[in-house]
Amino acid sequence: MNKLSKGLPGIALLVLLTTHLQAQAGDTLQLWVDGICGMCKDRIEDAVYQVPGVAFADWDVASRTLTITQSPEPLDENQLHQQIASVGHDTRRIKATDDAYEALHGCCKYRDAAIVAQHEGGKLKEEEHHDHLHGYVYERGKGQKRIPLVGANVRWLGSPEGAVTNADGFFELEGADEYGQLIVSYVGFATDTVTINQEGTVQLVLADAVNLNTVEVTRRRRSTEVSFIDPVKVQRIGEDELAKAACCNLSESFETTPSVDVGFTDAVTGTRQIQMLGLASPYVQITRENMPDVRGLASMHGMEYTPGAWIDGIMLNMGTGSVVNGYEAIAGQINVELHKPEEGERLYLNLFANAMQRFEGNLSLRHSLSKNAHTGLLLHGKHQKGRFDQNGDGFLDNPLSEALIGVHRWRFMGKNGWMGQFGIKGTLLESTGGQFDFERGQSEDTDLWGSTHDARRAEAWVKVGKVFPNRPYASMGLQLSGNIHHQESTFGNRSYDGDQESFYANWIYKTIITDTRHQIKTGASWQWDHYDEVFEGRVFDRIESVPGVFGEYTWTGREDFTLVAGLRADYHNLFGAFVTPRLHLKYNFSETAVLRAIAGRGQRTANILIEQIGAMASNRNFIIEGGDSNLPYGLEQEIAWNFGLNYAQEFIWGGRQALLSLDAYHTRFQQQIVADFDAHPQALFFYNLDGNSFSNSLQAQLDYELFTRFDVRLAYRFNDVRVDYRSEQLQKPLIARNRAFLNTAYETESGWAFDATLNWQGQKRLPNTTANPEEYQLEATSPDFFLLSGQITKSWKDGLFELYLGGENLLNFRQDNPILGSNDPFGNYFDASMVWGPIFGRNLYAGMRYKIQ
Structure with missing residues (x-):
């Protein structure tokens, strides 16, 4: 690994130099938003995701607190208030119009005293409701602890009317004498049916639908979500979905996603490519945090440069996307969000090994320098030296490869609405394939066919944004990025060298x-x-x-x-x-x-x-x-x-x-x-x-x-x-x-x-x-x-x-004679x-x- 080892001091120097620089940190913001149930939660969060600068949003029903984690784009707080009010919910700063409020679902009318009383029914006397069912909905905590499930939707099977649990997990529902099966659900979470054959107050910990006074069900968010409010169908693939498979790099992150096909370009180099709508990956615009990433000479190997363990989430949409992101998207867009410096685990370590003797290590570190300044470091190493020829054609089934990739990034929040981000990335990769006994660097007069691939890439990016306090509806942002890419490849007697700036x-x-x-x-x-x-x-x-x-x-x-x-x-x-x-x-x-x-x-x-x-x-x-x-x-x-x-x-x-x-x-x-x-x-x-x-x-x-x-x-x-x-x-x-x-x-x-x-x-x-x-x-x-x-x-x-x-490939299916004329x-x-x-x-x-x- 001569070229790769020679590049190690450069990468180390690159990382050390970055410690003297600062840029934006997307901060965490909290707003009070009025609402009353789980449907409100879904509506508020979906609305907020339409605002530029929002990476993640979570609204707590009990406290009415909306917690926002910012993305690299500039975030306009006043625009958040405007967007929330436009879907019918009041904030401390802006009250929703009457038209927007009246368009809410009946159970979401948080200004209606009767609806509020229904949601707060846990304070009413049970004897006042002879034909009502009263109960509490819980989720299981550690051990035998039960945690109130706030904002769960409860209704009788066959009835259009329903109720929503309050901050104590309490609900009250009419029709106890008429219906027998209760449906408990939460928008975006699992649903279950419970058979009720008792009077008085029931306790639901929601699991199997059985005839018991206490029933258990676990609340779980989908690992892949699709918004019903966003005008573009965007699949949000979270870490839980990515953890279902090995997911060693971005090209291997779609094994459980039916919208994307994954295959190989050839039987020698091990290069993976994806397909969307029947079109190859170059027709898909692939960005990293809404900036160009996999394109140009990196269009085929570039997904290998993003380790799966670094990915915080993937936003995938089919077809053309926003003109804000450029004109190149044809089959779809894939936007990758990496682990953020300002949130999540302070340390995340992932170690991986497989039967091909492929060993990988991934390390994610983050540190908050202050309330408004954060930094993060991402490191990846790969080593694969096992030689295998299971089909007996004389060629390696997978190339030998080594890689070292690192990212160092900063975020900060300045005064008067200014914010920014800065980051650098270095990639060194080499692989060797071909006939089983081929060795990199052997004499040119050998009769063995071999393939080599070396890639060296350096990237840097800056994002600066400004929110205008005196014009709450206006904001601006500037994105800058650059990269230098060099690769050398050989295929038998052929050679390909490519440089891109x-x-x-x-x-x-x-x-x-x-x-x-x-x-x-x-x-x-x-x-x-x-x-x-x-x-x-x-x-x-x-x-x-x-x-x-x-x-x-x-x-x-x-x-x-x-x-x-x-x-x-x-x-x-x-x-x-x-x-x-x-x-x-x-x-x-x-x-x-x-x-x-x-x-x-x-x-x-x-x-x-x-x-x-x-x-x-x-x-x-x-x-x-x-x-x-x-x-x-x-x-x-x-x-x-x-x-x-x-x-x-x-x-x-x-x-x-x-x-x-x-x-x-x-x-x-x-x-x-x-x-x-x-x-x-x-x-x-x-x-x-x-x-x-x-x-x-x-x-x-x-x-x-x-x-x-x-x-x-x-x-x-x-x-x-x-x-x-x-x-x-x-x-x-x-x-x-x-x-x-x-x-x-x-x-x-x-x-x-x-x-x-x-x-x-x-x-x-x-x-x-x-x-x-x-x-x-x-x-x-x-x-x-x-x-x-x-x-x-x-x-x-x-x-x-x-x-x-x-x-992988547990049925052990292999293509017969993948190399013609081997x-x-x-x-x-x-x-x-x-x-x-x-x-x-x-x-x-x-x-x-x-x-x-």
Whole structure:
């Protein structure tokens, strides 16, 4: 590990230098917000999440206290008050309008004395309510301790009327003589049904629906949540969801998320790529805390640079997103939030090892220098040196690799509404693959085929924000980031070297037009990139400079309808001026049913070499048919329109809460660079699209608690991805048209957790190889197959210490002959890029997590 070890002093110096710098710290803010129940809690928190600068929000029913943790963006406290009032809730500063208040659900009328009396019914005398059921709802604490469950919704099965527990967990419900089964639920949490066959006061600790005076049920928040208020469907994937699998880096963080497919680019390098809506990861805009992250020359390997143990949460939405974040998103957006310096555990340690002799360590440290200044340090190390060849083809099933990654960051809150953030990141990574006995650095006249990959990357970012106290509806923020990226790769006799220098600036100003029903964001951005690539002695060098301006209007004049319309105009130094329109519509049929529509345009410059780096692990001749020497690779930019519909419905099924989500998306390319693997098996052609290219994606997903603490997630997705090649229109290769998904998760009260995920992937079309000799030909399609993974976790001390044991590909399914022509890697028919399934068989792993609060 010569290059990596030489870089260690540089990384150490980089971390030490950062201790002399300061920047923003997003602080914790508390507001008093009036409300009365769990429905109020969900409404308030969802409303607050729409305000820029809010990372996390929690409203306590008993104390009426809203606790906000700030994100790197500037946070306008007055805007928080305005946003909360707009959904019908009073704060100390702003009272909700009568119209907004009257639109609240009947049980949420906190100004109504009768409703308040109902919520405070624990103070009433039992003898005054002969046909009422009285009771208390608890959750189990440590030992036998019972904790009042505040804001739980209680209603009779078959009755539309309900009650909500007060600060003591007390509720009062009419109809005790008429009904017999009681449904206890909490918005965003588990639901259970209880059979009541007694008079007087019942105590519900909510678990199994049995005929007892005391029934036990555990309150649990979903590990993946979808808001019913946000105009864009955003899946919030939390740490609990990520902990269900090994999740060693970002590319491995979607094993339990049916919206994203994970595969490999080739059978040699071990590079993972994701797919969304049937399109590869370069069509997905991936940001870190709303700033560009995985793009350019890092578009294929960049997800490996974010360890899973660093991730605090992932925000995922399909289709085009906000114009504030740029014009590049086509298939979707993924925003990653890392552990914050100002909140969470002071120390978090994660250690991991698997059967491939892959060892990883992750350390997260944070320290508050003062109330308004915080710092954090994230460190990651990886070592994998085990050689395995389970299929006997003479090639390593997984490359040997080592990595060292570090982040140091600061946040501060200044005076007069100023706040800021500063951070740096360094990445060193190297891997070696190829034939089993290949050694890095061996003489060039060897007859062994090998592959090497070295990446060195340095990043820095600054965020500064300003809230205007005299104009509570206005705020502004400035985002700056830059990176230097260098990588060197070899594939047998081939070599690829790539350098990228990038700078990004984004200025955002937010205000209102007349009142909070009309909100607008405006700003300007600049993206600058210098690319210098050398592939097989051919030089590809270019500079892209793209200044732009944008505006986004949000209308919330009705509680059940929201409109977000955005438009940006950019000027590309190579491709000229262009505009990017985007529209999001949301209509709530009720508080538990929402329909969303999306339409928008995306545009991007394809980095064709790095995006097809898997094909370099073959002897295909790269043929680029570009006609304009002034354009990157002589080819046009890619332009696509995306249209989508999403319907989400929460409902009670069998006395338990369920969530159904239906998605339909159509992506149509106006311009695209076609990577044609079918024209000839010894060549890969690149040319501008002449005809149609589109993707249709349909998905249905059901989340349901089958029984107490046992969650089930079912999903089915259909992808129809077609491209007009020069020969004919074909399904895009190596993409499954059908996929089914089952995830189960069970937790016990004693700290055990059991998770299992079963994936079925349908057939995939394989590129045409009929021109090869018969022994080097592939079938027209791959077989369908199942993948099973599972994990067992045991936690102690409220999750501060955990041990986990798991396995991937437990059914031990492997692709037969993943490398075409492996017996002659320097021959014409060698091709390791035709990967449609797993290469490594059953893989067991174990690890531990340790936290200090």
